[in-house]
Amino acid sequence: QQQVKQSPQSLIVQKGGISIINCAYENTAFDYFPWYQQFPGKGPALLIAIRPDVSEKKEGRFTISFNKSAKQFSLHIMDSQPGDSATYFCAASKDSGYALNFGKGTSLLVTP
Amino acid sequence: DAGITQSPRHKVTETGTPVTLRCHQTENHRYMYWYRQDPGHGLRLIHYSYGVKDTDKGEVSDGYSVSRSKTEDFLLTLESATSSQTSVYFCAISESGRNTGELFFGEGSRLTVL
Numbered sequence: 001q002q003q004v005k006q007s008p009q010s011l012i013v014q015k016g017g018i019s020i021i022n023c024a025y026e027n028t029a030f031d032y033f034p035w036y037q038q039f040p041g042k043g044p045a046l047l048i049a050i051r052p053d054v055s056e057k058k059e060g061r062f063t064i065s066f067n068k069s070a071k072q073f074s075l076h077i078m079d080s081q082p083g084d085s086a087t088y089f090c091a092a093s094k095d096s097g098y099a100l101n102f103g104k105g106t107s108l109l110v111t112p
Numbered sequence: 113d114a115g116i117t118q119s120p121r122h123k124v125t126e127t128g129t130p131v132t133l134r135c136h137q138t139e140n141h142r143y144m145y146w147y148r149q150d151p152g153h154g155l156r157l158i159h160y161s162y163g164v165k166d167t168d169k170g171e172v173s174d175g176y177s178v179s180r181s182k183t184e185d186f187l188l189t190l191e192s193a194t195s196s197q198t199s200v201y202f203c204a205i206s207e208s209g210r211n212t213g214e215l216f217f218g219e220g221s222r223l224t225v226l
């Protein structure tokens with residue numbers, strides 16, 4: 001079964017707006033939560049990642065918010081730009097394993 | 113960009129034929145992975161390798177086999193392709209392997225099984 005649930009499936013945001021993508025997980029053994037960005041025709045690439053010992057991590061316009069008690073984490077893209085239009089995948093893994101468990105992805109379109 | 117080359121990039125084949133996809137890396141990373149990407153399913157792990165001749169199954173391994181005879185090459189074989197294996201296949205590599213390190217993905221191989 002899907003170990004990481006991601007929503008929404010698609011998202012349209014105007015340029016300059018905030019894009020928010022949410023993920024939830026059940027396995028409390030997960031201790032690493034990356035986000036990957038994928039442009040059409042390309043493979044996914046790591047965007048930003050967080051561990052559960054912090055509640056927020058920011059890199060430029062991208063922020064991960066993490067709520068350990070709710071088992072949820074989210075990606076916020078501030079001042080969204082048309083160049084941010086891509087598919088975003090959240091993922092989770094535990095240190096004892098080898099597999100990244102991916103969400104189903106969110107297709108983001110930022111309109112001019 | 114990480115030195116990952118997937119071949120072929122596109123392939124059309126018929127049901128029942130064998131297919132082999134190749135992943136070649138120049139990074140000397142120990143860990144290599146094969147994922148498939150399907151609409152509505154995201155990325156799902158097929159098989160992975162943690163060293164030469166060391167491989168293990170992922171969540172969707174049925175119908176697939178892998179081999180790794182050299183550090184730089186990881187082969188994915190569909191012994192008898194089925195239409196349900198129509199997908200985009202991604203190879204990925206990582207240095208640390210324990211899921212706390214970055215995965216670097218290739219550009220994908222689009223397989224169509226008629």
